[in-house]
Amino acid sequence: MGLFVVRVGLSHFIASLAAMVIVRGLCLLITKGTPLSLFSLPPEFKFVGQGSLGGLPVVVLIFIVLAVVFDFLLRRSAKFRTIFYTGSNEKAAEYSGIRTKRVIFWVTVLCSTLTGLAGVIFMARFGSATPQFGVGMELNVIAAAVIGGASLKGGQGSIFGAVLGVALLSLVTSSLILLDVSVYMQDMIKGFILLAAVSFDHLMNKRGKRS
Template identity: 45%
Template sequence: MDAALSTETTNAKTGLKRVFKAFVDVRELTLIVLIVAIIITMSWLSPYFFSAANFRAVAVGMTPNAIIVIGMAILLASGGFDLSVGSVMALSSTVVAMLLLDGMSIPMATVCGILLGAVAGFSNGILVTALGINPLIATLGTMSITRGIALVLTEGFSLSSLPADFAWIGKASLGGFPMLVLLTLFLVVIFDLAVRHTRFFRQVYFIGANEKAAMLSGIHVNRVRIIAYVLTGMLAALAGVLLASRLMSGTPTAGNGIELQVLAAAVIGGASLRGGEGTILGAFLGVVFVALINNSMTMLAVSIYWQMIVIGGVLVSAVALDMLIRGKKG
């Protein structure tokens, strides 16, 4: 009888360990549980949290981060990252505004803004691959350059009085849902499927996991990395265009600090600073998680200064926990 009871107890503990391991390993599941927990807790603490208006504000507000994190997750999977995304977003926002004020059509100005992001991403890719500069130094330098260009072009002022039709992109709704949010979800779904099922994006993971092995297997490592940087730049520029449409102004100071938020959200979502891991869905959920924490503190009237401390602590803890978990696996 005692032996049978002991065996059942051991089996129960083993089962719990397996459930916990699965919970930790499947980062998307972990984040979904945490997001639900935040929603339930805040719905009890604040009568204004669980409302359509609040969820709409959170969803619209996090769209720039959610769009940019797609490219950041892909770059992290390849073993790189980009600190210039916030500056590229600001530069795209201001350039599109300038072109519209000069009389260019909305479609052409939008295309020019996105192409500008492609040029910025290509520059980062060349610096990292052809010149062999560390991604931290390369993208830190381009972050300063692109931000400086945006400030020089506008002399530090926002550009307003944009054509009224331009607001449609950032303020339109479909079935009661903001077009910005629907577009963001569409991009997340498309890129998540592409990362899981296309040959090119699988190469990104092979490079991040083992660059030498990827090279020996015939993968054009530098070409793939450059394309990843170009894609990230284009997504950052698209976020800038959409932000300009929503605010109806080009703001040279937009996106200040967004690069670290996006980078941390991607890591929270399962991406690794070492490369070779992560999903677009997980990175997106990481953005949602951070956005809900910010919104919760605002609802609870937490001082903006304390919010910075709390968010910083959450992000550092999440990254440290991630490194600890991966260290034990290794």
């Protein structure tokens, strides 16, 4: 994905979308669409997804640690700050001496690695490898990031904001379930939320350019 973005010049979104479709197809081909049981896995591996420390699930602890570490790095680390500079204005960042292509490549690698880690944790939590897991989740991820302050134009956003976006989206989903709203209607509402968030982001960027 990183090579296609950096060398070929594809957008991150298109490269990610294409990779998602290819990998999902590969998973279906290998498993023939059947979930694979992993109950014979070592207890230590299952503990990662099902265990708890001090009354707090290990999964939640991993999430908190990763969120805190990367939020700190994005705010304090000079290397990670180059991500914001590259995202806000790639040409200006390049003229400033930042190797933007390298930044884009390694950000892609990092995102893919964390996605793989999430898949491994899912297997440990549910004791199975489900080829259909995550279908439709990409919409929730984009919505949560945009609601949390990330800009689709780049250069804005924070880990803490994305966490708040996830919390808000989860609250909306839980509320819809409690209100006994149809599953099909829930997807429509989430779509409208995403559309509203992206529209707001676009209008704010447009106003910023005028200013």
